[in-house]
Amino acid sequence: MNKLSTMLPASKLKIIQDLIASSTKEELIWINGYLSGVLSAGAEPANEPVVAKPAVNKITIAYGTETGNSKKLATNFAATAKKSGINAKLVSLDQYRLNDLAKEEYFFTIISTQGDGEPPAAAKKFYDHIHQNGFNVNHLKYGVLALGDTSYPLFCKAGEDVDAQLQKLGGERVVSLHKCDTDFESDAGNWFTHVISKLSGNGSPAPAVSPPVAKKSGKKVYTGSILKNINLNDRGSNKQTHHIEIAADELEYSPGDSIGIVPKNPAHIVQSIISLTGIDENKELTYRNENVSILNLLQNKLNIVYMPERVVKQYAAIVQQDIPETKISLLDLLKIYPVKNTSQFEEVIGILEPITPRLYSIASSREAHGDEVHLTVARDFFQVNNEKKVGLASDYLCQLPENGELEFYVHKNDQFRLPAPDKDVIMIGPGTGIAPFRSFLAERDSTGAGGRSWLFFGDQHFVTDFLYQSELQNWLETGVLSRLSVAFSRDKKEKVYVQHKMINHAAEFYQWLDNGGYVYICGAKEPMSVDVESTLLLIIRQYGNKSLQEANDYLDAMKAEGRYLKDVY
């Protein structure tokens, strides 16, 4: 401010100070871009109007999101564009009319990456459309902002693919692809400024972005201590579902959020690798700009358990052997196709990918449980070639001792939130799908929400697998839970699932829907969420007297109103 005040007369300084004080963050970003555009174009600022008429006045901003980050940014971008005099049409990629793409002139996409380098479910149709259908977009001028997380091996892959494919189809980039890590706010703000300045006919410089791999992820990492780690299933169950309570300071989360953890590799496997290769475990290698010992890398940072085919392919090239491209562990690879010496093994370490974070829905509420986060974790057992295997992350979590420590971060999910307290909610969450609903109910209990709540829960056996039974029955008695419908699939000859319970109560279910109720599904994507959705459509058709098309439209309208929400995996 001092420098400004010596350079400008008081009257001009006052105008600037008033402008800054009365501007939103988005407006300040725009002003910043506008001024840099004016300066880089060498124009005389004094002769410029305060709001320049943009060269482009209509754009489409389409977002593909899973947990709401891309949507939030796209909404900000649209607001910034509008303030600059650009008419921005904002649309979710799952609502986007695919045939419109060939007619678009200016098209901007903000898209995240999910799974192992895949587009979000809501962007899948668009992604497949541009990759599979032979057409061209010669008139299209576009830009892609990719959201991702450098903890994942395929950083921003979906955004990269969309950007490359639109060019392949004949589109012209207005700005180059911009990839953001989890601390995306300011990076994205710079990108908006850059795009708008381009559209306004100014050439503000491209935003400075440091190479993502060199950057530390911006997630706030908590160190929690384990208060409780108990198996909720009774003796005789086929399952092990752990309820884990973790205490941490200054926790911030909302019902609907998850926590992300990076599991550690089993110590005995790491030791076997070290002795098999004869590598010096204390030797330090450079990993993400830091010196890290080989032991630390193998134990805590690199995926050695189920390596994807792309890594196996690189391993084959290093050891110069023909290796079938299949998912395999590093130890098995080393046993079957040994490395020549320790320096060849160091080369192998160089191609290993980071351990990917795993997400677990939060089963607690800050309102009810204070500085604690609770999880509901199913221990994963499976067989590969008749060999018993365990899931890396669930095994790691279920074995954490009381008073042990766990590092984690909060993964926000703005797409899976409780509605206003007076609204009715129907929650369908069999198995570990119950986790976010325990959080919802605890929150509604603590805040005295007035809306009705109906939970559909299911598992194998009533006697051994009724997770959180006494808590749920308590909530039923106190009215926090208005209705509880349970389905235990293996108690009778015929299998009974949550969707059968929906049918049993179909008339009432439809009344809740038609009364503005919200429907949430959490748990297995297939077959559970697919079967539940078909049942939902059936109920809407039968009890709402609708055709198939009308029932689909009804469900689409619920989605658009944020009344049909899924968190499935």
Ligand SMILES: Cc1cc2nc3c(=O)[nH]c(=O)nc-3n(C[C@H](O)[C@H](O)[C@H](O)COP(=O)(O)O)c2cc1C
């Ligand atoms: C299950 C899961 C898988 C993910 N996989 C990737 C990935 O392969 N590559 C990547 O760059 N980011 C990955 N991410 C990170 C997301 O892209 C990142 O959190 C982003 O900000 C989410 O934006 P959205 O809320 O708009 O979906 C993944 C996130 C989750 C929850």
